[in-house]
Amino acid sequence: MSEYQYVAFRAVDRPLSDTQLAYAEKQSSRSELSKWEMSVEYHYGSFRGDVNGLLRGGFDLYLAYADYGEREVRLRLPHGLPFSRKILAPFLAFDNITWTKDAKGGGILTVAISHDPGEKEDIEEFTVYLDALESIRQQLITGDLRAFYLLWLCGAVDEFDELDETVAPPVPHGLDQMPAKSLDLLQFFGLDPLFCQAAAEGVPAYEPSDDEDPIQLWARSISETRSRALLLRFLKDDLVETKAELIAEIHDTGKMIDWPTTPCERTLNDLISAVSILRITEEKKQDKIAKAEANRQAAKVEKIRQARMEQMRASPQTWLTKAEKTAAAGGTDNYRAAAEMLADVREAIGGPRGERLAGNRASKIAKAHPTRNMLKSALRKKGLLP
Structure with missing residues (x-):
């Protein structure tokens, strides 16, 4: 050595x-x-x-x-x-x-x-x-x-x-x-x-x-x-x-x-x-500061998410199409982003209609890209595919 x-x-x-x-x-x-x-x-x-x-x-x-x-x-x-x-x-x-x-x-x-x-x-x-x-x-x-x-x-x-x-x-x-x-x-x-x-x-x-x-x-x-x-x-x-x-x-x-x-x-x-x-x-002290900062960041992210969900309630088709285009772009990050969009649409609309809109678009995306296993895995993790 x-x-x-x-x-x-x-x-x-x-x-x-x-x-x-x-x-x-x-x-x-x-x-x-x-x-x-x-x-x-x-x-x-x-x-x-x-x-x-x-x-x-x-x-x-x-x-x-x-x-x-x-x-x-x-x-x-x-x-x-x-x-x-x-x-x-x-x-x-x-x-x-x-x-x-x-x-x-x-x-x-x-x-x-x-x-x-x-x-x-x-x-x-x-x-x-x-x-x-x-x-x-x-x-x-x-x-x-x-x-x-x-x-x-x-x-x-x-x-x-x-x-x-x-x-x-x-x-x-x-x-x-x-x-x-x-x-x-x-x-x-x-x-x-x-x-x-x-x-x-x-x-x-x-x-x-x-x-x-x-x-x-x-x-x-x-x-x-x-x-x-x-x-x-x-x-x-x-x-x-x-x-x-x-x-x-x-x-x-x-x-x-x-x-x-x-x-x-x-x-x-x-x-x-x-x-x-x-x-x-x-x-x-530093742990307390770090936790407070983490809470602030989480609150900021959630605020942005709630604003996005308001847009989804007003125009769900726009976001379903955006999720489809994001998935088509390829890449692990895009697959996760597309799955999150569909899951947020499901939550924003709520009830059977929300489940149907998000589930149908997830199935359409999976059929359009049958060989993209990472994409299908991301959709399953959000409960969008069986």
Whole structure:
């Protein structure tokens, strides 16, 4: 049995330069490569290129998947993690989650897990998870601690030997208001999307006022000359890189405030149990929604059918002829449609007359097409032929 592996890189801030592209080409002779993305699939063998070298050489995201039990993502943050050491400490307590600083600033954040084959659902579509990773990276750059908590969940919940002992870090406010696109990454790591909702139970929302928003405070503090210079830079230069540099500047000046959190003292097992309860509730909710939608659709179909039957009562011969022409057109769907028309005519007219009109036309149709057994079967199922 072959082993399947998939590796992908994505550039977010800017496309690769020609030099960076040439370096990427040397890392794998089998990859699909552009200035924005690189991907390669393996059924035998594995990727032997320099992952961190590629991330420092133009790419911003890395995703790797192997069906024998390994899943990994890496994000390069050119200006580092905009959180204090005190905030970061509990999030980096597992080997599954690591932060590697670059020599000249910035660094690479890695989340990697290993599991037994078949323990988690296989994955086929990877673009959605790269999109999720891009969304999370943008949150991290702007100091959104919720994104770090989500990454912590992705790595920590895999530590099955310590589920009863490991206490979750303080929960960022507004965790249950995470962007839907970011939440998709939970599924890449085999986790229920409801994990953030479970962890956020009892935790306040986060809606900072202008007086608390560090970006608003910084914007009011800079001079008009600086504002105009920045506006020109946004219009002429790389928008994402400029924004990232300014966020880093705000953090370095001390104007960034730590994202508010609430200690909840929940173990990983507590979170898993809470997710199970939420999943049962969610499935009941979705089942109720599905049943209500099915009832609405059934009512709509019946309304259309009753309108058609009114027409049949007014002009039965028109519909008998239409059923005959539909059956003559051939095909299983047409046979069923013809049988349904005749059955509806029978019901619309009612009584012996309805039975006679529908039955006689069904017999005429069957005699006109003696070799069409599927047609006769459709008519019999509606009780139109003996």
